[in-house]
Amino acid sequence: MSIPLSWYLILAAALFSIGLFGVLSRKNAIAILLGVELMLNAVNINLVAFWRYLDPVNMAGQVFAVIVFAVAAAEVAVGLALIISVYRRRKTVVADEIDLMKW
Amino acid sequence: MMFLNDPINFIAGWMRDLLTGWGLSNGLTTVIIYFIGITVLIVFAMVLDILLVWVERKVVARFQDRIGPNRIGPFGLIQPFADIIKLIIKEDITPAGADKLLFNLGPVLAIASVIILWAILPLSSKIFGVDLNVAVLYLVAAGALGTLSIIVGGWASNNKYALLGAFRMVANMISYEIPMVVVLLIPTILADSMSVQKITQAQSGIWFAILSPLALIIFLISAIAELGRSPFDLNEAESEIVAGFHIEYSGMKFGLFYAGELLHAFTFGGFMAVLFFGGYGGFFGLEKIGFFSWLNNPFVQAVVFLAKAMFGYWVIMWIKYSMPRIRIDHMLAFNWKFLTPLALVVLVNTAVLSKVLAGLPNWGYVLGMFFSNIVIGFITVEILRAYGRKQRKAEAKLSPQSAQNQEQAA
Amino acid sequence: MTADQIIFLLCAALIIVSALMVVTTRKLIHAALWLVAALFGVAILYVILQAGFLAVVQVVVYIGAIAILFIFAVMLTRREMLDKGAQTRSNWWLPALLGLLILAGLIFLIIGQPAFGRTAAAMPEGVDTLRNLGTALVSPDAFVLPFEVASILLLAALVGAVYVASGNKE
């Protein structure tokens, strides 16, 4: 295992930033969720990398990764359901056009 | 006789000596050997696949009271090669408005999702790709890829029938994955491991099929559903959606789908053998007797394994060619209202009993497991019967005409 | 530059490229598939990190469930097959700037910490990580509570999703 820990962290950071860019810049709500997925995976990479590099006997890192999986699944399910029902009512999935909450 | 006892390592060692002798670096050698191994495995699988085409055609012929391919070569053994040549030289059409990239990606994923399964298939105690400690989950993961392939292919063809077929197939696969996963946990519990090797060795005494027949049945059903073969072949219901997700595919692309399905079926037969019929072993302790020690030879084991897998494949074919296709809502209802709860019940039962009966002697353990399954099965049947009776009553109330029919029938 | 470093860099490149494609490509369905590719790369990373279980679960959950969900959603929320027109908002430079800023800051911090230069110790002998993970997930003096909470969360999400997405209300 001759890979420095920092490589993983930098990769994760890059993935995170890309995801953030996607979240902030895409028009389509589904694409925004895609960005969120990327960010979550960045987090997971960090968790697992730290688990492996710092304390491979104590499983905390992996456990949290698993829980992140669960959260991601739930988030996607509900998010997509919302998007679909919004699409049913308003015939659009562009985030900026969904602004009923504005003043 | 090193070769006969441990062929893989024998050849690998020989090659390592050869390549390092040529002055290649050690790491590079490893990589090369791995690639060669993978290639050999894939080639073996695909050749087997070709034979499977022949087997399928022969068996279906028998089921339908025909003879089947018998012109080309002995017993028509050359027939499948002819088929392949035909498929290759056919025109390869890509429909207008289709998404080229994905359209080509679909078949590749379809065959790949099967091939990667062979990485963990233990042909014998010595001949196997890799012994993962999460092999059972790996099986499910590969299934996920299969789902992906179908939806990609179906969507990219830009054809409503294809899309419908894909949707159905995905609904089918995703819902039947659940009882599949649940039931896969039962061998895991019984063998106390997820590695197929350990599961196989755990059955050297007694097959899990005997410890938990219900699990076997559920696994078989959900496996057929995963394969999308009849009676669950709604993805290609000719009568409703012309050919389902591969309607637009022609030539070898279709061939890949077809081959993938056959190989998938055979692979699932193999996994059924591994998980429930003791895989390459499971001679009920026979091999421990000195006289039968040749049963431990890896080649014998491989033959035994292939035979068992072929049996599973044959059972799947048997069901396919003797069952009518069922309606989509029935299929989903069957899964969610019946199969999944039953699988959970069996799982809980196995978990509890394997702890409770742990103290007992072996025969007590086996009998307890077996009869608990029998009891559960019986109760299930009773529940089903009561349910059916209620339904018939309801129908009778609805229409006196049908009521009379009932009485005449009864 | 050893073998595993090469593998790591390859799959890092795969991840980054496909991630970029996810956020930039026009065809949403391709974006979803690029996401699958990126997640697959992450799964490979897990394998390199000797977390085989997580790798498999990554494939099952993300590629088997989440990606499929995305593809379904994409298919359900459109009239024509391929998206036309710009998929990014008019002021996309601001998010880009933000992303670069954050990336730069993080890299700056990571480089700044010499502790992060370390390489991993070899896996201690006889540690069955899979078994450890299992016990850690369900043993009361470890993580059984978060685990259960997560399961409840999933259930709630399931019910909520079904309710929200089922069209035939009111």
Add this chain to the structure above:
Amino acid sequence: MTTLIWLLPLPPLLAFFVILLFTNKRKALSHGIAVGAAGLSWLGSMIIFIRALGVEEFGKHVFGSSINWLPTGSTWLKVGVQIDPLSAAVVFFVAWTVLAIFVYSIGYHNFGQPKGDHDVAGLPPHGTTITEHGHKHTVPSIEPMYSRFFAFISLFAFGMYTLVVSDNLLTLFVGWEIMGLCSYLLIGFWFGKPSARDAAVKAFMTTRIGDVFMLLGIAFVYSFTGSLSFSEIFKPEMLQALASTPAFFGLSAAGIIGLLLFIGTVGKSAQWPLHVWLPDAMEGPTPVSAMIHAATMVSAGVYMVIRMFPLISAGWTEGMPLNTTMSVIAFIGAFTALFAATIAVAQNDIKRVLAYSTISQLGFMIAALGIGAYVAAAFHLVTHAFFKALLFLGSGSVIHGMEHWVLHTDDHVDPQDMFNMGGLRKKMPITFWTFLIGGFALSGFPVLTAGFWSKDEIFAEAFGNGHLVVFVVLAMAAFLTAFYTMRQITLTFFGEPRTKAAEHASETPWTMTVPLIVLAIFAVGYGWVGIPEHFPGLGGLIPNWFHEFVGGTLAELPKAVEFSWVPLITSLCVALGGLFFGWLVYHKVKSPKQDFLQIPVLKNKWYFDEIYNFVFVKPASWIAEKFTSLYMDQTVIDGLLHSVARFSLFLGHVFRNYFDKPIINEFLGDGTGNLVKASGSGLRKIQAGRIQYYMVVSMVVLVLFAVMYYFLIGGM
């Protein structure tokens, strides 16, 4: 293991709450939950029992664990669970009988039948008229309060399990009281019937009398030993101290405590003089509540006193003359046994006969305990539970079968009167055979049945330790037992049907017959685990497991009494003789007039109800009406309440006019409202309604903060 013991009582409790709160309308679901819970507890009990069998010297190292519950000064009041041989044996039959009841009651309450035409909650179902193949007739209808019934028996099962597994007097008492409540609820289940109401109140009150004394006893124990857990109390030195400490009436502390606790048993197990409630308890839904009161709850009383035996017998060793407490116990037990038997011979109601026989059998156990025959008492407790449960369920099945015709045509023969039955042998074969087995077990039919072995052991102990009086009385009681049992069987099953109802009786559904069969198996088989070694022929074929096992509970294993022919001959004679006479007398009796035993004094149970009514009930009600109601309530308390009410009215007026209106409403209320309105209209501008706009802003802020933090705080 101990966790399992802790969990044992829980499923029924959960079932109780779930049924009561959620599934009240869903009948199938309710009984599903209840039976499921009972099944879980059953499973747990079986596991525990099997584990217990596995342990060597189980009496020495029992399963048990306890937790601190209440801090009492420096020490803690501990509550806990414990399974020792005795409770293991008890939990075994409790699990079986409870499960049997649950399944049985599904069939008994006519599950699956349509709703009644004019059924009302609180009355037994009247049946419903349906039309089949053209012509209409009446079939039994489902119990209107079906779910509630299952909730009640679930709670009951919880009480019983708690009582059995508890390792201290406190939780034991808790379970005890829960069961008291449940018996009240179940006896008064059909609260529409005045008789049921009265019976419920009567049972509650009567048992309360016993319980008060028992509570006194418990308090006494605690004040003496500073602990309530059995293991603490039964320490030899503790017992020594208790036995040596003199208390009032020239009794030792142990004696007083034993006596007080025993009075609790007298109430719970319906011993004379507190036996009056049990026969009336038959008002409950036949026979399930009856069976509960007969097979399970009353056993709790005996179980308690057996459990406390080391305390009661403190300072007494085998062979010594009995100490006061034990002789009292022996006297009451023996007397009750005979006394109840005499009443039972004159009853015509099939269930009342069983009720009185229960009383008398309990008397047997109490008497056995009184003469120190610890194991014999426990043995008879278990066997009796099985065959008495069997008998009650059987009688219920008979009644159920009879009711068909009663519903069918509106001629109202009493379906419980044995003189309306007869010849049911052919109509209801399963019920008949199981009932026969149960009856023979009850009357101690030799060698085959369980009842024979347990009774024989009691006789042997009584004779062998030279308590001849007890021996003779019990022998007479046993004779009567066999007699009335045979009378019952003959009247019910043999001969010709005496009414149309009996002619048209039909076998009951499988939910009712299956429990019968299971219990019948136990009623025969359970006796064989307790065959004494020296028994001629059979002895030693099967090791006397029960004696070893349960005897192990005590400090030193009680030595088995040496074999003697006299008790054996006696028990043979009384059993066979009683059976024979019963048949001889009754096989041609057609109506009550030919029954020479219909003596008023016996029929009216020695006028005990009348006496109690005159001595206690009348004065109590007089005080209640005249003094409490008229004077205390209406004058003193009501006056007080009214004045309080007036005062609070005045107070409210003051607050409203001088505080609420001016300060709260005008100042706080409207003022805040205006403020919020103003600020809101100011701030609304920044709400664009676009997520990504929000996200961008928040990210910018985040980055700014991070940078600030790094350079200002983190940096230095």
